[in-house]
Amino acid sequence: MKNLIVCILLCGAAFSSIAQKSNSFNGLDMNLGNLFKLSDAKTRSIGPESLTGEPGKAGMATLENGSAREAARELGQGWKVNPFIVIKPGETFTMAEISGPGAIQHIWMTPTGNWRFSIFRIYWDDENQPSVETPVGDFFGMGWGTYAQLNSLPVTVNPGSAFNCYWTMPFRKKCKITMTNINTEKMYLYYQVDYTLTEVPPDAGYFHAQFRRKNPVDNGVCTLVDSIKGKGQYVGTYLAWGVHNNGWWGEGEIKFYMDGDTKFPTINGTGTEDYFCGSYDFEVNHQYHEFSTAYTGLPQVIRPDGLYTSQERFGLYRWHIMDPIRFEKSLRVTIQDLGWKSNGAYLVQHSDISSTVFWYQAEPHNPFPKLPSKDELEQN
Numbered sequence: 001m002k003n004l005i006v007c008i009l010l011c012g013a014a015f016s017s018i019a020q021k022s023n024s025f026n027g028l029d030m031n032l033g034n035l036f037k038l039s040d041a042k043t044r045s046i047g048p049e050s051l052t053g054e055p056g057k058a059g060m061a062t063l064e065n066g067s068a069r070e071a072a073r074e075l076g077q078g079w080k081v082n083p084f085i086v087i088k089p090g091e092t093f094t095m096a097e098i099s100g101p102g103a104i105q106h107i108w109m110t111p112t113g114n115w116r117f118s119i120f121r122i123y124w125d126d127e128n129q130p131s132v133e134t135p136v137g138d139f140f141g142m143g144w145g146t147y148a149q150l151n152s153l154p155v156t157v158n159p160g161s162a163f164n165c166y167w168t169m170p171f172r173k174k175c176k177i178t179m180t181n182i183n184t185e186k187m188y189l190y191y192q193v194d195y196t197l198t199e200v201p202p203d204a205g206y207f208h209a210q211f212r213r214k215n216p217v218d219n220g221v222c223t224l225v226d227s228i229k230g231k232g233q234y235v236g237t238y239l240a241w242g243v244h245n246n247g248w249w250g251e252g253e254i255k256f257y258m259d260g261d262t263k264f265p266t267i268n269g270t271g272t273e274d275y276f277c278g279s280y281d282f283e284v285n286h287q288y289h290e291f292s293t294a295y296t297g298l299p300q301v302i303r304p305d306g307l308y309t310s311q312e313r314f315g316l317y318r319w320h321i322m323d324p325i326r327f328e329k330s331l332r333v334t335i336q337d338l339g340w341k342s343n344g345a346y347l348v349q350h351s352d353i354s355s356t357v358f359w360y361q362a363e364p365h366n367p368f369p370k371l372p373s374k375d376e377l378e379q380n
Contacts, residue, residue, distance in 0.1 A: 026198045028103055028168060041198035046096040047191055048085050053098065084190045087118075087181040095191060096177040100125075102197040104169035104207075107177075109191035110161050111136055115145050116377045117183035124206050125173040129367045134211035135377060136179065138356040140165065141299065141317050143240025145379060148300040151292045154236070154319055157299075167358070169207040170200045182374050205232050205360030210368050213376065216244065216350035217337040220252075224355040227369070228331040232361025233324035237275075237333075242313045242352035242379075245339060248281050249312075251346060252336030259329045267325065272335065276316045288314075295319045319358075333357060 025034065027041025048067065050058035059078050063069040066081030087093045111118050115137025122132035137143055140163040141150045150157040156164045169175070175195075181187050214222050224237065234256070243249045250272030255265040269275040273282050277296040282288050292299040300315030325331070335355075339347040371377075 027196050041196045044195055044197060046193045048082050084188050087187050087189060089181055089184050092178050092180040094178050096193045098175040100171045100173050101200045102195055104195045106194040107165050109163050111187060111189050113183055113187040115142060118187060119180040121178045123176040124171045131206055131365060132209040133368055133371060134209050134356050138211055139209060141238050143315055143354050144300060144302055144313055150299045152319060153294045153321060167207055170204040172200055206363050207360055208365060209356055209358045211356045213354040213372050215352035217353055220337050220348035222335050222337055222353045224333040225357045226332040227366045229366050230361045231328050232359055233326045234320060234331060234359045235324050236319045236358035238317045238356045240315050240354040243311060244350055247340050249339045252338035254335045256325055257332040258327045276318050295321055
């Protein structure tokens, strides 16, 4: 009997240990409600002063190989010797290469030059085709190449050109992040990639972002994405919308064709400003009114200046954080390019619409369409 009791106690202790281990916090899904919880997750960071993220090896650059060696010449190693990197025209720089499992939790950067000509890519688990491919400005909601403050949960843009994203990006084997300079001038890049090394749950999808531009929209319907195959959820839309005509431009409906929808979608909006959670033309006192909130915003309105800026341009974002659009097999998203005629009838417009869409899905993903050329990316 005594041996039986000892056996039961030992088994109970073993099961308790297993249960505690299986219920241990993996350091993902961070919020104020779990910030106090301890975890075995490992915090790491990669940037110009720590290119590998290895523990105890940050800030080791010497004057011989530092980008700021002239400024640090009197102080030497450890005194901001290599805070930025230079990317020459036509070059691709690998910002981070990380072995998993783990997750990106924050990215900060401030790239110089033309933000349309700096192409940001992310690859998961040794894939050959990127899961993220977009001009860096559009990825961070600055598609028109000029600063505007953006204050949302997953993306913030702070003075004077500080790009931040807080999208959680899990990976199981590897993560590779690159920046390509397609401009004719060199660019400077300060950046930091903050990540954690931890176990990734089996139901975690991979983060994706795809850019497209249609200038002009030629049939009244702009396709934002049409090649998503697999299971996942759509989590965000950013549009840089240039208007080529007078009058209100945002009557068009957004449509989500899910899991085999053909002629008619499963989700059909009621108007562009409605989808971006505004109303009545974003108008206050007969003026467009910029706003930036946790989930949606119109942070940028570029108005004609009477000289070189001749057409109105708008930057809009909508993050589906509390209302992700889940699909089982496929997803296609379109938006109508619709305004008004003088007689009160709808006008099919010919706007300049650049889109960046964000989603999570199980891999593998379909290859992206070819990114527009430098001339096709240029804002004009």
